[in-house]
Amino acid sequence: MADLPSPEQPAPTAAPNEAAAMDILLPRDEKDVLAVVEAAVANRTPLEIMGFGSKTGLGGPVTAEKCLSLSALSGVTLYEPAELVLRAHAGTPLREIQALLAQNGQELAFEPMDHGDLYGLTKNDRIKGGTIGGTVAVNASGPRRIRAGAARDHLLGFQAVSGRGEIFKSGGRVMKNVTGYDLSKLLAGSHGTLAIMTEVTLKVLPRPENEESVVVSNLTEDQALALLRMATGLPYDISSFSCLPEGSLLGLARGPIAILRIEGPHLSVQKRKEEIITFFRKQAMFAKGQYDLLQEAVSREFWSAVRDALPVTAISGQVWRLSTAPTEAAPLVTAIHAAGVPILRWFYDWAGGLIWLCIEPSTDAHAEPIRAAVDRFGGHATLMRADDCIRAQTPVFHPQATALAALSQRVKLAFDPLSLLNRDKFGKNFEPRISDPKSSDSKPEQQTHNS
């Protein structure tokens, strides 16, 4: 336990000593969680919600007086391979779930990213790979995003304690369910700001039997991206589409490369990779490309490196993650270059729809020029890695237009009316103003969200 990362650096408004001494509460069951939140409601005590703390670097630094870790709320409670469903307590280590699924030839098809490299976690912290609750809370995904979706697409249901101090559930354990609002979509990616999930039910899928990858080099970056976009429209069931510019890590790059992943039964993979190479060789634009193959083991290793954003996380610097339309990928990176942002490394996944940037650190993480460019081309930009003091000042998540931001705040208050859960995670500007009859008592945390 002593190996767990220290609690989040305090936001400037909180007294540093207080935060450093903050206890981490370890509820043993849902009733414990409820008791903590009930007390927090009664005392107006803001709570930081976490699993093992592997992703506390994501989002604004939380302003809290107590920290609640779900890591003791662990264990798989239901797993039926033939029904493709698994239910687990929110604090169950991701690795434990992945190992159980692997025993049955199954997996979480959304390939949740491991944040260990990004946040420089120690080996000990990385063994568990975070919790399943945290994985869902950040709506994690991986290179198969286009084909297989993100965590949101695999969360069938959950049980949670709201910021009101009430246990509630939504969804179920079956694939097809439209009974009531789909709150699972809302909780996935809510970063613990709406409710504390205590149990999640997920759709699981068979793990592909084999995989190989086709690497195309001797192309320009634009050509490599065009190849990926064309590949997303081919009937060869390609599952991942990445582009590494010249000079990227991973020991593959001889100039920019496009790389395609083919998964399935052995015979099918063999046939499809030939068909893919034949197809692209016939295209005038890609005829000069050099086509190579990555065999099973190398291919798996490569895609897990892409999943964890290794080409940008392995060097030091601030890290941005941009989601945009695939056709806008290269123009967007060009525009960010042109705006004078010192990009150290970048690469593309999702056929260009996902861009990872590592930039030279600066006090504002160059948020304005990056977001101005993203606004021009469409999409959003998330500041994935920067020091706490920078993330306390610069919005980590893409700022929303006024009406939309107001709606998001009303949604937040519908679940957490006193804004007790992960306060400031979405930035100080996001925190809704709270009309609380008891707010006249001069508790310090009441001032932060009025400032």
Added chain:
Amino acid sequence: MPLPEAAILTKRQEIVARLQQIVPNGVVHTEREMRVYECDALTLYRQLPLVVVLPETVEQVSQILRVAQDMNVKVVPRGSGTSLSGGSLPLADAILLGMSKFNRVLEIDYENRCVRVQPGVTNSAITRAVEDEGFYYAPDPSSQIACSIGGNVAENSGGVHCLKYGLTTNNILGLEVVLMGGEILRLGGKHLDSDLYDLIGVLTGSEGLLGVITEVTVRILQKPATARGILLGFPTVQDGGDCVAEIIARGIIPGGLEMMDKASIDAVEAFQPCGYPRDAGSLVIVELDGTEAEVNVLIDRVADIAVKKGATSLKVSENEAERLRFWSGRKNAFPAVGAIGPDYLCMDGTIPRSQLSYVLTRMDQLAAQYGLRVANVFHAGDGNLHPLILYDSSKPGDSEKAEQFGADILCLCVEVGGVLTGEHGVGVEKRDLMDRMFNEIDLQQQERLKCAFDPAHRLNPGKVFPTLHRCAELGRMHVHNGQLPFPDLPRF
């Protein structure tokens, strides 16, 4: 339904006049003309609306919702009116907001694999717009030639291919939505995922209670290179269910995986024979799609599994015509059952597949108890069951018996760990059963979300939730007097 509000009814003239100012040629207010809007596909319930308005632009929708909010009038949105749960059932004191004139495909962006459409475009029109280039829109509800994409978003529609390709919610990139009061919001676009809350995700399947959808950006997929079907007969439903479980347990996710019971097989063979095994107790259709190499590998594996699981008949489609013939019986199942009717009620529960045998046995007992017949078609891959209850509406009491039987079936689904509705929605049909699946706190939390979008409960009220609470009442917090000590938990 909630009693019509007299205050609204007395303002009808003024409401009609205000709407005519906004949409001069799009207000329908005579009884004769409004008659076509009196129900959706759940024809058991009928109600004339207060007035019908058919806007053509998002600005008009915005103005209509602003006027409705100002005058405190209810609004019921409607797409093509194919809801099977009464999601667009009119209210006597509500404006029916028909989106049928929003019928244009706005942009086809092949390179980004998406299409931007107005909400009144039908589901199959999207596929038609892109199929020449080898693409299609994946969710395929059986009403796809008529149902609108806006309605699909509102209901999170499914279809027979959703185990592999997902529901509507897995295939939407962007929405434009107008809130009660007239605010126009654009969510998402051509990129994946949302920063902050996934409002597209929660609007999808919200049954028209949160906002009015005025534009949708959907993802399109390339058509699989090939698709082949296998038609399997089994002695019992249990055997068919075991085979389905084994296919999935062995790592195969078919494009389609359907099952029919003996009553359905008999009905379709009597309606339009398509070569289904008459002696089988259950029929399973497996469709495998993808590249030819992959499909050929998987066909052999599925055939092998089926034989080991005791299939009494097995046919693999050798050409496209044969594959379509395998499907024709399944696709005719509803009209075929209708033909032996005279009436039928189509239910829509989902169950854990392992409970299939138990559920069907219980259903037979219930059928005997009610003296009604039932036929079952089943999206076997995802556990979505469609019992078709046969009744005769001309017989006094038969409709009520059928409804009660249906409610019992849905409660049975919940009892075994399933849900009230897999793809048809709650609407008015299952509204009063919501408390079988959710407790009071669960429901109130959902209603609080509604308050974030529509605090006056003016949008599609009376649907989904059995009782309506005022938002102020829902906002109250139960707080212990004084401060609670923090519980004594393990810490580090």
